[in-house]
Amino acid sequence: MSTDSTGGNGTESASEVVNATVSDLPLNAEHANGAAWSPACGAVVGFSGIVRNHDGGRGVASLSYSAHPSAEEVIAAVAADIAAKYDGVRIWVGHRTGPLQIGDAALVAAVASAHRGVAFAACSELVDTVKERVPIWKEQGFQDGTTEWVGVSG
Numbered sequence: 001m002s003t004d005s006t007g008g009n010g011t012e013s014a015s016e017v018v019n020a021t022v023s024d025l026p027l028n029a030e031h032a033n034g035a036a037w038s039p040a041c042g043a044v045v046g047f048s049g050i051v052r053n054h055d056g057g058r059g060v061a062s063l064s065y066s067a068h069p070s071a072e073e074v075i076a077a078v079a080a081d082i083a084a085k086y087d088g089v090r091i092w093v094g095h096r097t098g099p100l101q102i103g104d105a106a107l108v109a110a111v112a113s114a115h116r117g118v119a120f121a122a123c124s125e126l127v128d129t130v131k132e133r134v135p136i137w138k139e140q141g142f143q144d145g146t147t148e149w150v151g152v153s154g
Contacts, residue, residue, distance in 0.1 A: 013040055013088045016090050016091070017079040017080055017091045018090055019091075020076040020093050021072060022075055022094070023094065024098040025096075027105040029048045029105060032046060032092040032093075035092045036091065036111060038112060040114060041090060041113055041114060042114050043113050043114070043116040043118075043119040044111070046108070046110040047124075049105065050105055051103060055142075058143070060143070061141045064099045065136055065137070065139075066139070067135065067136045071136055074133055074135060075130060075134045078130055082125055085122070089119065090111070091110075092109065093108070095136055107131075109123055138150050
């Protein structure tokens with residue numbers, strides 16, 4: 001039984017970014033996982049960053065993401081960097097903008113690979129790097145009527 005990412009020809013396959021977007025359209029983790037997967041992949045690791053109803057001990061009533069015009073270019077560069085670092089991965093990543101509701105996905109990522117270790121490592125690094133580098137900010141509205149801007153990227 002072969003254990004390489006090509007199904008038996010003995011060489012690692014090239015990595016690929018299948019999606020890297022910033023959009024006001026809803027994100028779907030099941031779709032991301034399916035799009036990242038290929039027959040050469042034995043593992044798909046997904047991440048969904050979901051809007052929760054609290055932050056810092058305060059109740060969240062609303063949330064909206066704003067992106068710099070370069071955000072889509074930056075998320076694509078991040079995905080390409082991760083793809084270049086990990087052999088044989090397939091990457092799907094998307095970040096929402098605009099108003100979101102509690103329970104909506106704000107960030108979805110999926111990384112497929114022949115082996116789970118690579119998929120876990122690449123997905124973790126992908127999510128961390130997106131949050132560090134992509135110029136997206138969120139405005140949280142709290143149940144007490146106050147608001148707060150939070151930088152998603154550093």
